[in-house]
Amino acid sequence: MQKGFFITGTDTGVGKTIITAALIKAIKHLGLKACAMKPIETGCLKSKVKVQSLNFKDKDEVLLPSDGIFLKEIAGMDDSIDFIVPIRFKNPLAPLPASEREGIYVDFEKIKKAYRYLSKKYDAVVVEGIGGLFVPITRDYFVLDLAKDFGLPLIVVSRPGLGTINHTMLTINYAIKEGLHVAGIIINYSHKSKGTLAEDTNPEVIKQISPIPIIGIFPYLENLENDTIEKAAKNLDIEIIKKYLEICFLN
Template identity: 30%
Template structure:
């Protein structure tokens, strides 16, 4: 891919933090690799590391690196990794650092130049502060990529999904689809919630359901990818 925005790329956002963005992003990378595409994942900003053999490792960054079919370093996948597991602007302040737009845009372009398909995963929800004057919605807007929404299937998910969809549209971005991820296996009326989301997001935003991931004991990318809608994803990335 030598032009921007690349044809096979997406920005993955979520209805909240801890709703499964990374497991879905890794599954998308796995699915892309199965299509024969050189896939690369990018987690521009990641907060929260653990010390493994003397190296600070962010689990989300590592999972995206391992799911990418291109050989990448943790630094290429995660240009900004902070030790504290908190809002990124706070984590950056604690380390006396700032999150620079140009650094992220250059990292995205560098990966896109090597890959056939690119998955950029946001942090938290759609409007998470990255500094005093910008947030992840600004980042998505500057990247200009189509947006995929990961809906954490739990009580309140309809409201969170519709609000996020409205925010995506307000930024002039295209919501190309959504993926439901069951984070509460005991969620009441899950089927009815999913049915409403299917109808409402398709009618109001032209966003089809691209997969429904049940509660899984494994977060392995291949296991999650098995629950993605192959035909729907092909329509998104090969249209």
């Protein structure tokens, strides 16, 4: 039985990385060993030197995945970055166009091997997806298919403001239609609250019309640090998280 979550968003930049970090803190709080994985990261910066602390296995590798590095730090993982972010691209694009421009095919075997390693070592793996569900990885394989292959329950991160009802409902309803198990929605303030009527009323409306529960409303944090993220993770409904990790407690 696989344990963990697959994190997607209604869009890119909604806060998937921050919510992945918060979920890791929440799971650790339950006394479980949790880790992060970002199977594919694009927009990686080129570094002139090899960063020792990342334990790159490939000696020539100089592409730095910022989400993966942040998550490695927050999760306190001592593993090679090759397991956390097995596939890295330079161009800030969806994986399909990045892969075509760079002439590198996505090696799915590498992703599987990394996931196998992490899921054996840790009680739960929180996997950050790439953008939203319809982001292409190859011409006929999308983030949705990657989520299916991981077989983990899905968590949808969405924006708080105007427009989010439609984006959230499209994402969760499509995921359900495609047979994915959706655990819940997390509304994330990636910017300061604007105090709009939409922000105030959206959670209630989503609760009324969505078949999926809201796991929490994650606040805007001035400083995104270990402590502040850990503290804010208390805004997430631990009972829903626990329910999906139940198997760990039974073991």
